[in-house]
Amino acid sequence: MTVMIIDTGNYIAAKAAVMARPGVVAAYPITPQTTLVEGIANYVKSGEFKGEYICVESEHSAMCACIGASAAGVRTFTGTSSHGLLLMHEMLHWAALARLPVVMCNINRVVGPGWNIWPDENDSISQRDTGWIQFYCSSNQEIFDTVIQAFKLAENEKVLLPVMINYNAFILSHTSMPVYIPEQKEVDDFIPKYKPKWKLDVNNPITFGNIILPADYEKIRKDMQSSSENAKKLIPEIAKEWKKKFGRYHGDLIEKYKCENAEYILLAMGAIGAESKVSIDNLRKEGLKVGLARVRTFRPFPQEEILKLGKQADLIVIDRNISVGFEGALFSEVKASLYDKSDAKVYGFIAGLGGKDVTYNDIEIICKKTIKGKVKDCEWYGLEGV
Amino acid sequence: MHHFHSEFRECIVVSSKGLVEIVFHGRGGQGAVTAANLLVAAALKDGNKGVQAFPVFGAERRGAPLRAFARISEEEIHLRSEIYFPKIVIILDESIIEIVDVLKGLKKDGKILINTTKKPEDFDFSKKYGVATIDATGIALKHDILVGGIPVVNTPILGAIPKILDRVTLPSIQAVIKNKWKGEGGEINVKATQDAYDSVEVNF
Numbered sequence: 001m002t003v004m005i006i007d008t009g010n011y012i013a014a015k016a017a018v019m020a021r022p023g024v025v026a027a028y029p030i031t032p033q034t035t036l037v038e039g040i041a042n043y044v045k046s047g048e049f050k051g052e053y054i055c056v057e058s059e060h061s062a063m064c065a066c067i068g069a070s071a072a073g074v075r076t077f078t079g080t081s082s083h084g085l086l087l088m089h090e091m092l093h094w095a096a097l098a099r100l101p102v103v104m105c106n107i108n109r110v111v112g113p114g115w116n117i118w119p120d121e122n123d124s125i126s127q128r129d130t131g132w133i134q135f136y137c138s139s140n141q142e143i144f145d146t147v148i149q150a151f152k153l154a155e156n157e158k159v160l161l162p163v164m165i166n167y168n169a170f171i172l173s174h175t176s177m178p179v180y181i182p183e184q185k186e187v188d189d190f191i192p193k194y195k196p197k198w199k200l201d202v203n204n205p206i207t208f209g210n211i212i213l214p215a216d217y218e219k220i221r222k223d224m225q226s227s228s229e230n231a232k233k234l235i236p237e238i239a240k241e242w243k244k245k246f247g248r249y250h251g252d253l254i255e256k257y258k259c260e261n262a263e264y265i266l267l268a269m270g271a272i273g274a275e276s277k278v279s280i281d282n283l284r285k286e287g288l289k290v291g292l293a294r295v296r297t298f299r300p301f302p303q304e305e306i307l308k309l310g311k312q313a314d315l316i317v318i319d320r321n322i323s324v325g326f327e328g329a330l331f332s333e334v335k336a337s338l339y340d341k342s343d344a345k346v347y348g349f350i351a352g353l354g355g356k357d358v359t360y361n362d363i364e365i366i367c368k369k370t371i372k373g374k375v376k377d378c379e380w381y382g383l384e385g386v
Numbered sequence: 387m388h389h390f391h392s393e394f395r396e397c398i399v400v401s402s403k404g405l406v407e408i409v410f411h412g413r414g415g416q417g418a419v420t421a422a423n424l425l426v427a428a429a430l431k432d433g434n435k436g437v438q439a440f441p442v443f444g445a446e447r448r449g450a451p452l453r454a455f456a457r458i459s460e461e462e463i464h465l466r467s468e469i470y471f472p473k474i475v476i477i478l479d480e481s482i483i484e485i486v487d488v489l490k491g492l493k494k495d496g497k498i499l500i501n502t503t504k505k506p507e508d509f510d511f512s513k514k515y516g517v518a519t520i521d522a523t524g525i526a527l528k529h530d531i532l533v534g535g536i537p538v539v540n541t542p543i544l545g546a547i548p549k550i551l552d553r554v555t556l557p558s559i560q561a562v563i564k565n566k567w568k569g570e571g572g573e574i575n576v577k578a579t580q581d582a583y584d585s586v587e588v589n590f
Contacts (some may be wrong), residue, residue, distance in 0.1 A: 006427050006437065032443075118443060138466070170443035172465050176423050177438055185452055271466040278464050355443070359467040 009172035014039025016147035023074025026054035026065035059084035063091035070100035075201030082109035096131025101154030118355020119168035138274035253302035262291030279363035310342035394544035412478035417540030436463040507590035545579025
């Protein structure tokens with residue numbers, strides 16, 4: 001029987017990870033991920049987690065341990081945040097190129113200095129090109145459901161890419177919300193034991209990560225790209241199967257909210273994507289035709305879905321990140337998706353950096369300002385004293 | 387960390403039916419964050435489908451003023467921002483009134499619950515708002531609810547809440563307390579909630 005519990009995003013992620021029955025979890029604590037690791041440690045103590053829990057001395061080592069474990073053929077999970085993710089950087093590439101289906105939660109936290117533990121997305125956005133699939137969640141229920149779904153996606157033979165599930169520091173990691181938890185057997189049925197085609201095995205020795213000449217290396221890059229394209233098809237299929245079995249659905253690559261007859265569509269990721277629903281309701285009540293497309297996957301990027309939106313409406317993009325020297329990362333990708341195929345106007349806003357609160361009211365102001373035609377192509381919202 | 391935009395205004399949140407927003411003011415160590423969590427767990431038990439509890443995010447120090455937030459709604463809550471316009475303010479430490487503007491953003495029909503030995507009429511703002519008072523420190527001391535020698539007032543405060551908010555019942559509050567602290571610890575805290583419920587004074 002499905003039960004409803006109330007807990008923080010980190011404890012919910014720990015619950016999901018343990019219910020996926022990984023063979024190995026290797027992690028190093030960092031604020032605001034610490035309670036995720038603590039949650040898993042509690043399941044070690046209670047005996048509910050039966051895998052190997054490896055305490056390592058750094059995040060680089062955490063990812064190395066996950067790579068080793070995954071290559072040995074077991075389901076593998078970890079979690080990190082901000083500087084921890086950045087310390088993993090080299091090994092993130094390694095996990096992806098070795099085609100190891102490691103699943104990791106990253107709690108989106110500001111990168112220092114100045115020292116700041118609050119949410120923004122520069123940590124994971126800067127890992128865009130590592131080959132990892134990236135999800136962005138907006139509720140604790142979505143965290144639970146996405147962690148389980150991520151194993152199914154990552155371990156699919158047509159994908160075999162690692163998956164990073166991102167959620168905002170504190171806004172989700174430390175906020176208690178009600179979450180439906182399915183039975184263990186239902187989870188087991190949804191993600192049966194991981195059976196890799198190749199694995200490190202002393203009785204059947206094969207080589208991993210050996211030297212590879214240019215022509216063949218190019219092929220493995222192309223294969224990653226094709227697998228990421230496969231993931232685009234599989235993400236909606238897995239979400240549909242989940243919906244059928246458990247009745248819950250958070251969208252595919254994007255989650256659309258009140259986009260019918262919209263003249264403007266707002267695009268955002270993470271917690272801002274949830275808060276925006278309140279704004280859309282209020283704007284609709286005032287007769288403004290605004291909808292929301294919450295971007296759930298940044299990689300693979302939902303290019304086709306966004307092109308469809310661009311054929312219907314002008315787009316307003318909120319980025320909780322900045323690619324210094326250019327603009328918000330989502331803003332860039334959205335425009336690239338439309339290039340030469342749509343003449344929709346696209347407006348970009350940078351908001352909520354350093355953990356600055358982004359309220360429904362802020363989002364309404366952004367939309368109204370855009371509708372009134374009073375915005376530049378790219379603006380920093382609510383920036384004071386600069 | 388948070389900011390008030392010049393155009394910031396209170397507006398009707400239409401997406402969440404029957405939304406009640408609550409701000410707890412306390413000092414590090416008094417159990418404000420736990421109180422917020424237990425309150426929404428009880429509210430969920432009482433059939434409120436959307437609930438949320440969260441601290442003000444950051445470094446917490448014992449004794450320093452801090453806030454915790456709770457949202458209770460009849461349906462799923464999409465809000466993820468802090469609470470700026472509470473319906474209820476709960477003050478775990480009376481001395482905070484001197485240093486923090488606890489009435490900031492309080493709705494016109496808002497209510498304030500204070501841990502104090504005073505009566506509601508003793509507070510100036512009782513002319514404008516509904517005020518409830520409870521000697522939570524006294525109740526905590528009576529039941530020997532101490533951590534590191536400091537009275538923890540969160541469970542007595544929780545016992546007083548059903549008197550100012552009909553969306554949460556005392557039996558549900560007592561059930562979540564018993565679930566969190568098994569055995570004697572839970573029983574003592576349940577007694578404290580009953581004492582609080584029986585002795586709360588209101589001006590409305």
